[in-house]
Amino acid sequence: MSAIPGEAQATRPGLVACRHCDTLHAAVAVEPGGMAVCSRCGYILLRQSRFSLSFWSGLTAAALVIFIIANGFPIAHVSMLGKTVHASFVGALWLSWENGHHILAVMTGLVGFWLPLTQLCFLFWALGCLRKGDLPPDFRVAMRIYHAVGPWSMVPVLMLGIIVAIVKFAGLASLQPGPGIWAFGILTFMLTALSRLDSERLWRYAEEAGLAPLSRDNGLSPEAMVACPVCGYVQERKAVAETGCCGRCGSRVHKRRPNMEARVWAFVVAAAVVYIPANVLPMMEIRSLMGSSTHTILGGVVELWRLGSWDLALIVFAASVVVPITKLVALVTLMLARRWKGERQQRQRTRLYELVEFIGQWSMLDVFVVILMAALANFPGMSQVIAGPAAASFGMVVVLTMLAAMSYDPRKGWDQESAPGGSD
Numbered sequence: 157m158s159a160i161p162g163e164a165q166a167t168r169p170g171l172v173a174c175r176h177c178d179t180l181h182a183a184v185a186v187e188p189g190g191m192a193v194c195s196r197c198g199y200i201l202l203r204q205s206r207f208s209l210s211f212w213s214g215l216t217a218a219a220l221v222i223f224i225i226a227n228g229f230p231i232a233h234v235s236m237l238g239k240t241v242h243a244s245f246v247g248a249l250w251l252s253w254e255n256g257h258h259i260l261a262v263m264t265g266l267v268g269f270w271l272p273l274t275q276l277c278f279l280f281w282a283l284g285c286l287r288k289g290d291l292p293p294d295f296r297v298a299m300r301i302y303h304a305v306g307p308w309s310m311v312p313v314l315m316l317g318i319i320v321a322i323v324k325f326a327g328l329a330s331l332q333p334g335p336g337i338w339a340f341g342i343l344t345f346m347l348t349a350l351s352r353l354d355s356e357r358l359w360r361y362a363e364e365a366g367l368a369p370l371s372r373d374n375g376l377s378p379e380a381m382v383a384c385p386v387c388g389y390v391q392e393r394k395a396v397a398e399t400g401c402c403g404r405c406g407s408r409v410h411k412r413r414p415n416m417e418a419r420v421w422a423f424v425v426a427a428a429v430v431y432i433p434a435n436v437l438p439m440m441e442i443r444s445l446m447g448s449s450t451h452t453i454l455g456g457v458v459e460l461w462r463l464g465s466w467d468l469a470l471i472v473f474a475a476s477v478v479v480p481i482t483k484l485v486a487l488v489t490l491m492l493a494r495r496w497k498g499e500r501q502q503r504q505r506t507r508l509y510e511l512v513e514f515i516g517q518w519s520m521l522d523v524f525v526v527i528l529m530a531a532l533a534n535f536p537g538m539s540q541v542i543a544g545p546a547a548a549s550f551g552m553v554v555v556l557t558m559l560a561a562m563s564y565d566p567r568k569g570w571d572q573e574s575a576p577g578g579s580d
């Protein structure tokens with residue numbers, strides 16, 4: 157076991173397990189602004205915030221207010237032949253539901269509205285509990301939900317989608333930005349800052365305040381210990397064996413994710429299959445007085461390029477074509493290259509896995525663009541954008557590749573390198 161490098165001040169008893177290689181580290185205090193990195197695989201175990209709980213609580217409250225403004229006000233006002241449409245994201249969701257695109261409306265509604273809202277509400281409540289110094293029993297359940305919701309909250313992707321949709325549309329009609337778009341811009345920054353407060357970080361605040369038990373180093377071998385994926389509590393495997401649940405937060409705990417191979421392959425194959433209709437079928441249909449035309453994903457990129465927005469064309473191409481293919485290829489590489497040996501190779505595989513996690517949600521961009529375009533161009537009989545069958549397929553590709561990445565266990569690769577007691 158190795159100590160966490162970082163700007164250590166005073167040692168405090170306890171253990172931290174690396175999520176990516178399962179190495180156990182003795183926990184040390186990290187200076188505000190400093191971070192602790194796994195000495196074996198390089199994963200960032202902890203970034204110590206400079207800000208207090210009151211600051212985070214205030215920021216979360218402000219984010220909730222901005223969230224209401226972003227969704228309650230139009231993102232743009234579009235005028236065409238004397239008619240004006242006030243397009244908002246909630247209106248766009250409602251419109252795609254009314255047009256019979258139920259899967260699309262539910263999917264984008266969840267990742268763009270309901271899950272970010274859930275995340276903010278749970279965070280605000282949890283920070284309130286921590287500030288009061290009182291953890292009610294519901295805190296355990298709330299943190300499990302908060303942990304599950306996190307990866308599916310896609311406001312920054314939605315923000316980029318709004319920009320792309322508006323640029324695409326600005327050439328076709330007179331368009332005025334509404335208050336919603338500014339609010340979405342501010343919300344994106346706020347949520348990016350708040351994403352540091354994951355469930356493990358919140359449980360660590362509880363530990364520091366003496367509200368939750370610490371992971372103790374009781375001298376057992378790393379093999380005999382298991383770490384909770386939600387709260388980071390390191391506990392004896394024997395103690396978990398009976399219930400299968402974490403002794404601190406009650407979430408399911410496994411030494412390694414079960415049935416990893418079958419799950420990852422199933423999701424990868426399903427995503428690769430759904431990726432075909434997502435590319436071949438039309439993403440959207442544009443109806444105007446001149447007639448109607450359909451566009452595939454690549455067609456949309458070419459159109460953006462023709463409009464002179466080569467930068468946005470590149471972004472959409474990267475998000476819709478490069479990212480999904482990279483994710484699939486990276487996951488297949490990670491699965492096939494399991495027999496590669498050596499610390500360096502394992503580190504590279506860990507970086508590759510981090511890349512897959514990082515780019516996970518960005519391919520949702522074009523799906524948001526489609527439903528926003530439909531809301532902006534809602535002039536029946538004059539000019540209309542209708543979502544095509546590829547939009548829902550493409551959303552499914554994003555969901556399936558994210559599920560594949562979540563089923564993959566990066567610790568498995570490191571297992572081969574571990575001789576007994578074999579951390580460096």
Ligand SMILES: [Zn+2]
Nearest residue numbers: 174177194197
């Ligand atoms: Zn590690």
Ligand SMILES: [Zn+2]
Nearest residue numbers: 384387402405
């Ligand atoms: Zn736990």
